[in-house]
Amino acid sequence: MMFRRAVLLFCAGAGIAAAVEPALPGWDDGERDALESQGWVAGGILLTDEPPPEATATAEPAAPIEMAQPTAAETAGEETPPDEIPEKFWPAYFGERPKNFLVDPQGLLSPADHRDRLGFLNYHAGDSMIDLYVYVFKGEQEIPGEVREEELVERFFSQGRPAAVVYYYMSAPQRSVLYLSPSLTDTVSAAEQRRALESSVMQAFKDVDPARQIEGFLVQMSIRIYWMERMLGGASSPEAAMPVMVRRPKAPDIPAVPLEKYRPFLDDLRRFVMPAALIAPLALAALAAGFWQRRRARHLFPEFDVEPRLGGAHAAGVGAVISFASATLPPASQRDQVPDYLRRA
Amino acid sequence: MKCPRCVQRIHRAAPGCPHCGFSIADADGRFGGEELSLRLLTDSAGILRRGERERVEAAMERVSRRFPQLFVAVYTGALGEISNIRQFGFWLLNRSAFEDLPADKPNEAGILLTIDPESKAAGIVFGYLLDAFLDEADTFECLSRAHAYWLEERYADGLVRALGHLEGVLRKRSRQARRDPEHFQRKVVPPAMLGDLVRRIRAGHCNVSTQQPTVKEEVGK
Numbered sequence: 001m002m003f004r005r006a007v008l009l010f011c012a013g014a015g016i017a018a019a020v021e022p023a024l025p026g027w028d029d030g031e032r033d034a035l036e037s038q039g040w041v042a043g044g045i046l047l048t049d050e051p052p053p054e055a056t057a058t059a060e061p062a063a064p065i066e067m068a069q070p071t072a073a074e075t076a077g078e079e080t081p082p083d084e085i086p087e088k089f090w091p092a093y094f095g096e097r098p099k100n101f102l103v104d105p106q107g108l109l110s111p112a113d114h115r116d117r118l119g120f121l122n123y124h125a126g127d128s129m130i131d132l133y134v135y136v137f138k139g140e141q142e143i144p145g146e147v148r149e150e151e152l153v154e155r156f157f158s159q160g161r162p163a164a165v166v167y168y169y170m171s172a173p174q175r176s177v178l179y180l181s182p183s184l185t186d187t188v189s190a191a192e193q194r195r196a197l198e199s200s201v202m203q204a205f206k207d208v209d210p211a212r213q214i215e216g217f218l219v220q221m222s223i224r225i226y227w228m229e230r231m232l233g234g235a236s237s238p239e240a241a242m243p244v245m246v247r248r249p250k251a252p253d254i255p256a257v258p259l260e261k262y263r264p265f266l267d268d269l270r271r272f273v274m275p276a277a278l279i280a281p282l283a284l285a286a287l288a289a290g291f292w293q294r295r296r297a298r299h300l301f302p303e304f305d306v307e308p309r310l311g312g313a314h315a316a317g318v319g320a321v322i323s324f325a326s327a328t329l330p331p332a333s334q335r336d337q338v339p340d341y342l343r344r345a
Numbered sequence: 346m347k348c349p350r351c352v353q354r355i356h357r358a359a360p361g362c363p364h365c366g367f368s369i370a371d372a373d374g375r376f377g378g379e380e381l382s383l384r385l386l387t388d389s390a391g392i393l394r395r396g397e398r399e400r401v402e403a404a405m406e407r408v409s410r411r412f413p414q415l416f417v418a419v420y421t422g423a424l425g426e427i428s429n430i431r432q433f434g435f436w437l438l439n440r441s442a443f444e445d446l447p448a449d450k451p452n453e454a455g456i457l458l459t460i461d462p463e464s465k466a467a468g469i470v471f472g473y474l475l476d477a478f479l480d481e482a483d484t485f486e487c488l489s490r491a492h493a494y495w496l497e498e499r500y501a502d503g504l505v506r507a508l509g510h511l512e513g514v515l516r517k518r519s520r521q522a523r524r525d526p527e528h529f530q531r532k533v534v535p536p537a538m539l540g541d542l543v544r545r546i547r548a549g550h551c552n553v554s555t556q557q558p559t560v561k562e563e564v565g566k
Contacts, residue, residue: 299412299519302526304533306473307358309346311369314452315438315472318349318431319484324495325465331489 083140093135094147097156101125104136108170113211117218124222129229130184131163132222136214139172149179157181164225166217173204173217188228196224347481349431357533372436375429381441389422390462397501404508408456412515414474416446417456419504423463434459434470458507460500467495477529478518487511 035041085093085106092105101121104114117134125131143149149167157163162183169175178197180188203220204213259266309316322334348355348362350371361368386393386402393401405417424433438457453472460467469484490510491503522529 297411299516300523301412301414301474301478301519302522302529303414303474304477304530306476306533308473309355309357309359310348310362310367310435311360312435312439313369315455315457315470316435317346317471317473317476317479318435319469319471319479320481320488321430321466321468322485322488322492323464323466324492327496331485331492335485 083138083142084144085137085141090144090147094144094152098133098135101131101133102136103134106136106138108136108138109211109214113214117214120215120218120222124218124225128222128225129162129232130225131161132218132225133157133163133165134214134218135165135167137167137169139169139175141169143167149177153179154182158183164221164228166221168214168217170214171210173201173213176201176217178221184228184232187232192228192231196221196228199224346476349435352431367432369436369439372432373440376433376436376440379440381437383418383420383437383441383443384445385416385418385443387418387420387422389420390460392421392460392462392498392500394501401501401504401508404505408508408512408515411512412519414450415454415456415515416443416450417458417508417511418443419458419460421460421462421500424459424461425464430459430461430464430466430468431470434468438470438472456511458504460495460504462498462500465495467491477532478522479514483514483518484511487514 032041089105093103100118101124102109102114102118107114109117121132121134137143153165157165158181163181164184165179165181167177167179176197178193180193200217200220204217206216207213322331323329346355347353348365348367350367351362351365353362353364355362355364385405386398388398401419405419408417409415418438420437424430434457437459438452438455441452443452443455451472454474455472456475457470458467459470467488469487471479471484487507487510491507494500494503494506
């Protein structure tokens with residue numbers, strides 16, 4: 001009973017002690033200044049003179065920033081109208097079959113770039129059976145809704161040489177579109193077209209300059225068109241035919257040997273060339289004749305009078321006998337031919 | 346040569362084995378006394394398929410072409426015990442008539458290769474024409490070449506291999522015989538010639554005794 005009371009008194013005392021929080025430590029007079037005069041206070045970055053949060057909570061809230069309210073059109077989700085191709089360029093783009101391989105009526109390429117790209121496309125046309133036509137647009141431009149690209153390609157490029165038509169967007173090669181003339185669409189699969197376009201776009205993105213981008217794009221597209229040509233001839237796709245390793249190993253540098261150093265030796269050698277050229281075929285012919293004669297050779301044995309043995313009229317020459325009953329009994333162990341009654345069982 | 350039954354060395358021209366008394370009559374009693382008609386390649390055991398038969402026949406034909414005096418015969422069949430294969434080969438080459446063999450080739454020029462696939466044994470017997478040129482070691486080497494194939498029951502491959510080696514041995518012996526025929530002739534010389542030799546030696550002794558002076562004559566001088 002006494003023990004229970006003692007326990008209860010102890011628990012009550014401990015609860016009262018826990019309810020009273022100890023006071024936070026504070027600076028004594030001049031203690032902080034003395035420490036700061038030494039240049040560094042341990043834990044100084046944690047110490048702050050700002051008032052506790054309860055003090056700021058009582059401060060007045062900041063005035064709301066005045067912002068323009070969204071318009072009705074914006075709240076309806078309408079986007080900015082796309083940058084359409086000016087109508088004056090429509091005939092040049094979509095009115096007829098292009099006269100050359102590079103169609104840029106808006107002058108998006110500089111004259112030098114235009115000349116270089118056109119020169120490359122002409123070179124490609126001379127080297128390939130598939131022409132490459134490129135329409136150049138601004139990066140954000142949209143094809144007018146009235147124009148149907150597939151129908152245009154079918155109308156303009158169904159006659160003449162097979163052609164690949166690319167709608168290229170400057171600074172935005174990822175928007176490029178590839179169309180093939182009707183004579184190619186049956187042979188070149190859509191997957192192959194997609195791969196060609198993707199690899200060309202990847203090549204374009206290796207540079208940030210728009211002019212260099214279109215250059216890389218066209219070079220890669222020309223390579224892919226070469227593989228399309230191979231497919232027309234029955235070859236497999238470049239992914240299957242090309243090796244995985246693209247980087248070509250550098251050939252070891254072999255120091256050039258001056259030929260003059262060996263000139264006397266070569267002069268001596270030249271004197272033996274003619275006799276060797278005459279003798280070598282003769283030697284070869286002799287070897288071949290010898291081989292042929294050896295193969296056709298007939299071998300004869302002298303015939304001796306042999307007295308019959310064991311009553312055999314024709315033969316008594318009993319040769320060897322070999323057993324192949326077991327691999328553990330090799331021929332070497334059977335060399336000594338003994339009668340069977342002497343052979344171990 | 347050795348006796349087909351007791352494998353002991355026997356004397357030239359012996360009508361029967363001096364050790365066990367074996368002769369062709371014993372073989373006749375065991376395998377039959379009448380003449381037998383066979384083809385050069387007789388596959389009684391049925392171990393060769395069609396394509397394999399052609400390969401073996403081609404190898405046999407090649408030996409016959411290279412050595413116009415000789416022919417090769419192959420017999421396969423179940424004979425029972427290993428000991429029988431020597432006696433059977435000896436008997437078969439003496440008693441058989443080969444249907445597809447030209448008449449100008451006697452059995453003396455034959456080489457018979459016998460295979461018993463049941464007892465897993467093979468042996469070679471040859472005629473008197475090759476008595477001076479082949480010995481047991483030569484034939485053993487031929488069979489050794491085929492051993493690995495026959496272990497795997499590739500009988501045709503083994504036969505072709507054995508015949509190929511036999512061809513090489515015969516070619517070598519033929520060249521040696523062309524250079525030194527007496528060496529081989531001495532192997533089969535009849536015993537009667539030895540008597541002549543003894544007589545010549547005795548005659549030589551007599552001639553020497555008549556020509557040289559005696560001791561008394563020397564002293565008298």
